[in-house]
Amino acid sequence: MIMDKKYLIEENTTIKKMANLEEIAWINKKEKDYLEYEKALPISDEELKEAEKRLNRFAPFIKKVFPETTDTNGIIESPLEPIFHMQKELEEKYETKIPGKLYLKMDSHLPVAGSIKARGGVYEVLKHAEDLAIAAGLLKLEDDYSILANSNFKEFFSKYKVQVGSTGNLGLSIGITSASLGFEVIVHMSADAKQWKKDMLRAKGVKVVEYESDYGKAVEEGRKSSDADPNSYFVDDEKSMNLFLGYTVAASRIQKQFEEKNIIINQEHPLIVYIPCGVGGAPGGVAYGLKRIFKDNAFVFFIEPTLSPCVILGMESELHEKINVHDIGIHGITHADGLAVASPSGLVGRLMEPILSGGFTVEDYKLYDYLRLLDKYENKKIEPSSCAAFEGPTFLLKHEETRKYMEKKVGKHIEGAYHICWATGGKMVPEEDMKNFLETYLK
Numbered sequence: 001m002i003m004d005k006k007y008l009i010e011e012n013t014t015i016k017k018m019a020n021l022e023e024i025a026w027i028n029k030k031e032k033d034y035l036e037y038e039k040a041l042p043i044s045d046e047e048l049k050e051a052e053k054r055l056n057r058f059a060p061f062i063k064k065v066f067p068e069t070t071d072t073n074g075i076i077e078s079p080l081e082p083i084f085h086m087q088k089e090l091e092e093k094y095e096t097k098i099p100g101k102l103y104l105k106m107d108s109h110l111p112v113a114g115s116i117k118a119r120g121g122v123y124e125v126l127k128h129a130e131d132l133a134i135a136a137g138l139l140k141l142e143d144d145y146s147i148l149a150n151s152n153f154k155e156f157f158s159k160y161k162v163q164v165g166s167t168g169n170l171g172l173s174i175g176i177t178s179a180s181l182g183f184e185v186i187v188h189m190s191a192d193a194k195q196w197k198k199d200m201l202r203a204k205g206v207k208v209v210e211y212e213s214d215y216g217k218a219v220e221e222g223r224k225s226s227d228a229d230p231n232s233y234f235v236d237d238e239k240s241m242n243l244f245l246g247y248t249v250a251a252s253r254i255q256k257q258f259e260e261k262n263i264i265i266n267q268e269h270p271l272i273v274y275i276p277c278g279v280g281g282a283p284g285g286v287a288y289g290l291k292r293i294f295k296d297n298a299f300v301f302f303i304e305p306t307l308s309p310c311v312i313l314g315m316e317s318e319l320h321e322k323i324n325v326h327d328i329g330i331h332g333i334t335h336a337d338g339l340a341v342a343s344p345s346g347l348v349g350r351l352m353e354p355i356l357s358g359g360f361t362v363e364d365y366k367l368y369d370y371l372r373l374l375d376k377y378e379n380k381k382i383e384p385s386s387c388a389a390f391e392g393p394t395f396l397l398k399h400e401e402t403r404k405y406m407e408k409k410v411g412k413h414i415e416g417a418y419h420i421c422w423a424t425g426g427k428m429v430p431e432e433d434m435k436n437f438l439e440t441y442l443k
Helices: 005-011 013-019 034-040 045-065 067-072 084-093 117-135 145-149 151-157 169-181 195-203 215-227 241-260 281-297 310-317 346-352 364-378 384-395 400-409 411-416 431-438
Strands: 025-027 080-082 101-106 161-166 184-189 207-210 232-235 271-276 298-305 358-362 418-423
Touching: 005 013, 013 310, 025 400, 034 281, 045 067, 045 117, 045 145, 045 241, 045 281, 080 241, 084 101, 084 364, 084 384, 117 151, 117 161, 117 169, 117 232, 117 241, 117 281, 145 151, 151 169, 161 169, 161 215, 169 184, 169 195, 184 195, 184 215, 195 207, 215 232, 241 281, 241 346, 271 281, 271 384, 281 298, 281 346, 298 310, 298 384, 298 400, 310 346, 310 358, 358 364, 358 384, 358 400, 364 384, 364 431, 384 418, 400 411
Parallel strands: 101 418, 161 184, 161 232, 184 207, 271 298, 271 418, 298 358
Antiparallel strands: 025 358, 080 101
């Protein structure tokens, strides 16, 4: 530890509340107006556009290998759905006001991997495959990429290995995509990963290595194993810019969905987005893309469990990856398994400093309460981890910190706001597991 944890807890009110497992609303003090940091952003518009072009190049392959993408011609995308009944119930149950309109971005139902990780994870594996095939003279950018499904490519990729450390959903996206190309795949999984996710990966020929420890240990051992093999490629959720780029594409995709629904984002109609957060990669990439497009009319909040608020801790302490929740006495074990991460991504935390509006923490029991409301009033089912997003709009105006922030930033225009809760996973949850989630009562 660089800084004495006792000092942190005693001198920083926010960190003291987190150490006491209190729900908090947090405002990022380093956020800047878009024009102040636009030119200093480390990823250019050209790189963002190239990421989208790469996914378009792979669309014929994806369509061929994953028939569920036939209707979208191989484009991996999720619906954007209004949840106005849910909005009304949240207002009544929690005696709050959610001005504007509430929508659900259903990355919980993305094809291929059924979670937001289908964006970054699929993208990184595809880019690695493209790089290898082009370097070997087997592929040109002008080719119809459906040829990648041919046996000669599978034989070529079988000489290479892809590894990843995961709490579950990233492992699914990496494992499923890599196996479809022919790679040997090893997924290093933490103890809190769901059994059905491990079973699904093994059924697809993926080697799953389990650890009794947490996510950090799975990543550490996966990285070590991959570094020892020259033919192995490690997908690093804590440090990968390729993963990050894959997530950024979500922003241009949702912009098209806004246009289709005649939703206009401007000063009078601000966009307020709430994303569940683990290590930070997926929500960070989405936030980055949204700010590039919607600039100061977009406000992004990360939502973390009170039992593992690593990104807020990293950003508030300014120590980023050099601090973890154990340092302030939190064990990090949470029902929000996809968010059960002790140390944040230093890469993402630093990228978010000028961008992120803030965050919230949520107690585990509420995840199941939100899940039941969504199922009852909207007939939609997502993972408990995904339900963390609902803490944002529900308590945006109930916490003094975030209420004052929104009054300052948008004032009366909050009445015209579009609130987007980003559902990060859930499609692949087995029926029996989902039934158990809906019947889980905590506290």
